[in-house]
Amino acid sequence: MESIAATLLTLVESYGVVVLLAVFILEGALVGKLIPTRTLFVAVVIAVGSDALAFLPVVAAAVVGATIGQCLLFVSIRRYGIDPTEVDLIPVTEERIDGADRWFDRWGLPAVAMTNALPGVRGWLALPTATSSVSTSRFAVASLTGTAAYAGGLVALAVLLDGAITTLAGGALAFA
Numbered sequence: 350m351e352s353i354a355a356t357l358l359t360l361v362e363s364y365g366v367v368v369l370l371a372v373f374i375l376e377g378a379l380v381g382k383l384i385p386t387r388t389l390f391v392a393v394v395i396a397v398g399s400d401a402l403a404f405l406p407v408v409a410a411a412v413v414g415a416t417i418g419q420c421l422l423f424v425s426i427r428r429y430g431i432d433p434t435e436v437d438l439i440p441v442t443e444e445r446i447d448g449a450d451r452w453f454d455r456w457g458l459p460a461v462a463m464t465n466a467l468p469g470v471r472g473w474l475a476l477p478t479a480t481s482s483v484s485t486s487r488f489a490v491a492s493l494t495g496t497a498a499y500a501g502g503l504v505a506l507a508v509l510l511d512g513a514i515t516t517l518a519g520g521a522l523a524f525a
Contacts, residue, residue, distance in 0.1 A: 356498070357384070358392055358393065358396070361389070365431070366410035369390070369407060370410040370414040370505060372384055372412075373386060373414025374418040375418060376418060376472070377414060377418020378418035378421050378439075378472075379422060379439045380439055390503050390507075395514070404507075405450075408500045408501075408504060411500050415496045416492045420488070422476075422479070423475045423478065423485060423488050427479040441473075448473070449474050450476075451473055452474060453477035453481070454477075458483055461475075465491070465496045466495040466498040466502070467497025471496075471499065
């Protein structure tokens with residue numbers, strides 16, 4: 350995983366947020382669940398600095414990318430009848446689908462936004478939502494809302510980590 354994260358960070362340094370956009374599209378479509386997107390996102394935010402103008406394109410690429418990926422998955426299931434359990438690239442099991450179905454049955458569309466704000470369950474509600482009567486545009490708004498909250502939390506974490514790293518580095522210099 351560390352080598353994947355390092356390689357992706359190098360690609361982001363070379364090609365910019367386009368790589369981050371592509372990585373988050375894969376993550377949103379559940380294809381990239383094995384990619385360490387949180388680590389990459391936090392590392393890129395720390396690398397560009399805590400200036401809002403510097404990390405705004407990073408946040409936009411992550412939020413838009415994940416939303417596009419989830420919408421692609423949603424449309425693939427709804428319009429083309431793709432069964433995610435039969436696609437080797439998507440690490441989904443019947444148990445995961447059953448759990449997502451229960452969440453969606455209980456909470457409805459707000460659960461899409463809520464779960465998109467939580468690590469580990471992001472994107473899973475695209476599966477039951479695609480088989481419901483929810484429109485693609487309403488799904489996209491719920492996905493975008495939750496993903497924006499998730500990205501905001503990761504930015505806060507990155508800023509805190511960057512401050513801690515700076516403090517530790519300053520302390521280490523004082524001892525030298």
